[in-house]
Amino acid sequence: MKTDFNFSNLLGTVYSRGNLLFTPDGTCLLSPVGNRVSIFDLVNSKSHTLPFAHRRNIARLALNPRGNLLLSIDQDGRAILTNVPRRIVLYHFSLRGEVTALAFAPSGRHFAVGIGRQIEVWHTPSTPDVADGDLEFAPFVRHRVYTGHFDNVHSIEWSSDSRFFLSASKDLTARMWSLNPEDGFEPTTLGGHRQAVLGAWFSKDQETIYTVSKDGALFAWNYVHRPDATPEMEEDDENMQWRITDRHYFMQNNAHVTCASFHAESKLLVTGFSNGLFSIHELPEFAQIQNLSISQNDIDFVAINKTGEWLAFGASKLGQLLVWEWQSESYVLKQQGHFDSMNTIAYSPDGQRIITAADDGKIKVWDVNSGFCIVTFTEHTSGVTACEFAKRGNVLFTASLDGSIRAWDLIRYRNFRTFTAPSRLSFSSLAVDPSGEVICAGSIDSFDIHIWSVQTGQLLDRLAGHEGPVSTLTFSPDAGTLVSGSWDHTVRVWNIFARTQTSEPLQLMADVLCVAFRPDSKQIAVTTLDGNLTFWSVSDAAQQNGVDARRDVSGGRKMSDRRTAANVAGTKSFSTVRYSADGTCVLAGGNSKYICLYDCQSGVLAKKFTVSVNLALEGTQEFLNSKLLTEAGPQGLIDDQGEASDRDDRIDRTLPGARKGEGARKTRPEIRVPDVAFSPTGRAFCAASTEGLLIYSLDTVFQFDPFDLDITVTPATTLSTLAQKEYLKALVMAFRLNERNLVRRVYEAIPVSDISLVVKDMPTVYLGRLLRFVALQADESPHLEFNLMWIEALLSKHGRWMKDNRAGLEAELRSVEKAVKRIQIELARLADENIYRIEYLIAQPVGTKPRVGQLEIKVNGEEDDDEDEEMADEDAEDGDGEWIGFE
Structure with a gap:
């Protein structure tokens, strides 16, 4: 099995904090x-x-005007410059301070960054595709440092000619600066606000400056004569200054302004408030266009796209991200992640969707291809602890601490069945019979296993035998056996469909946390609280192998730990384990920043994946920084909320002892992996972590992965071989280069008559790649018959070899099956539509002709007369005719 999984995508979280960018x-x-x-x-x-990935949470983002360079800066001031189209990191750099504002100049040659109360302007690194030079050895060169503010800078806005920029600060002022010394220009201070200034902007003609403060005041500034100037003094430009020419106020009762943005071309000012409202005003008249509530909490940031049509809002408390089209008053994007920690995940049987369930009681369905949440279920009133699909994939079952098991229809997106126990129990584990007829659940309150009928919803039985809470349940893939694990140090194997429901206990040395079945139903993997991973034979009830995984899962220390990261193995264990699609490997994760991939037969650690390097989370740092130690303990554990300068930040709204919900204490979250899952194809796996749903995949489009390459194989030689009509050789060379566009070009150039010959002589080492590529083309390209002929040739010529090597071709064969099924459904729907059209044409009265534009048809073998043709032509010219054809 391949182990070179790479990070592919992050789902489950859409916005944390910082600024949004179009x-x-x-x-x-x-x-x-x-x-x-x-x-x-x-x-x-x-x-x-x-x-x-940064080492801290990102504070600010900025894109250059061309959109190819992204500058991201974290809370420690460390910057990463990235080429966005190629997704390649170019430079790492440290700005040595907390960054509060960041903006590129419209010319793209400079960017300004606010570090505390100072503003620094830097030269933008050039790229090879820019005409004015190659890449510099020292890419970040500082142009100038601007001082004058007395508190943190909130925003920076450039003029359209890139000569001047405005800065808004917490010191109640806005200031105007010049990039280079200008004749007759001096830095200007715009004072008059009573609270912190959140933003300052130029109008389109740069004759007016608008400033917005936290208390909801909007000031318009113009360059006018002094009020005490005489007519003689008015002729002198030295007697002119920036003065407030207009004042407006946002009346929002007790709410204050949290963010604002101005679009100079359309003169739109968008402001967000602390009560979740946002308003759109047109300047300079200050005419209100819209006022809408989109959240129950603060709106942290607002951004406007270039045309001024779309508004993006971010609310960090609940992780909401919205894009609003204000003209049509509709949502372009409305996404929200889980605002509490995820507990469990499940792949749909077709591998196209992932289910996540969390402590916030929400169940979300994520589309793997798009990365968006399709639907959210909110019927559970407490944390959801387990979820599992029925084998057909259209029904999802979830267990919750609210005492209910719910069944969800994923075609109509509704809850169609709810299962409860005679007494109120908090269910912690779940198992579904592969046939979908029986569902079992275990609880942390009761030691019994409850069994319900899915059809009737009635409680069928309760299995007694465990002497501790049941922590995990799973059915064997062949539907013959149920395995349960408990805190009483035993794993029990049940045959619930037999006449006598006997169970055979397997004794372990610690509390059982998770049990997983191998796809062939002959082996189970068990993780226990002492950090061991053991493999057992189901038929013999004997242990086959074992791994002491404490050293593998340990790593990363909390801020309060008295021991080093290497010595915390006593508190580490795997809480989840899953088999790969072919059953040769297991994937395990737990209360650690590592996910481990083990070979089942040898017990060797095949690969170790680091979930996060974010130092803002507990358990990610390897060494203790003595610089952050104080007399009162680690600096990060000292609560400085009461010393905040703003009153709203000083208020403590937490509830004593609460760890979940809105009143919970806001401590540093701990990195952990509560669940992992392999995709049915085996080419990807996902992991629920503190930061979100991480997807690791073998399919990386932007990676160059040549196969069996030598110096004679190049794109040029491949195309020349194709021109010589050596199709098999050209296709093999394209696969060796593994460049997708080149493979497609060779593939589509092979004549239909030569398909069977090319497939027949194709070396077996390339068959898996060819099968995967053909399945992908059947999904993407419009050449239905051409792709089906390739699939038919592959299955007829190499069907026996594929059957013998099915374990290694599981993913490819699933992809082919899915593609053929999709084509069949589409053709069947098309045929049904054409049947009705043909019936309509046949049902027309004899001697009349349906209106078909200029289409000439025969009725009873005779052509229509000239008069009818003229009428049809007139209708076609008038645009009244209707074309009736066959698809």
């Missing part, structure tokens, strides 16, 4: 998600996460 063309939105950046394509409805 790309210059206005079609994509960039959102910071913890220490990563997600890009949402609003036109094609897709999202992806850039592969790099």
